[in-house]
Amino acid sequence: MDAILEELLRHGVALVGLNVLLQQLGPAHPVGADDDGCGRACARRRISGAGAFTVAVAASVAADLLWFAGGRRFGYAC
Numbered sequence: 001m002d003a004i005l006e007e008l009l010r011h012g013v014a015l016v017g018l019n020v021l022l023q024q025l026g027p028a029h030p031v032g033a034d035d036d037g038c039g040r041a042c043a044r045r046r047i048s049g050a051g052a053f054t055v056a057v058a059a060s061v062a063a064d065l066l067w068f069a070g071g072r073r074f075g076y077a078c
Contacts (some may be wrong), residue, residue: 012047017055024063 007015016038022029042049 009041009046013052013055016052017059020056021059021063024060025066 019029038047038052041047042052
């Protein structure tokens with residue numbers, strides 16, 4: 001857990017954004033420890049909570065737009 005927290009502190013909110021993007025795109029990967037570490041780092045004011053939230057929302061919207069574009073391109077016409 002400490003190694004994950006060190007990486008989270010070193011790379012900051014970029015790791016949070018990558019985790020959210022991968023989670024929303026669908027491949028299975030464990031994000032629980034990273035999410036826990038992000039919460040701890042935000043509570044201790046080591047990374048920006050507002051920055052992590054903003055990057056997470058942006059990554060989620062980007063993944064949703066990719067799914068929408070894929071569905072529009074390759075989905076069935078109604």
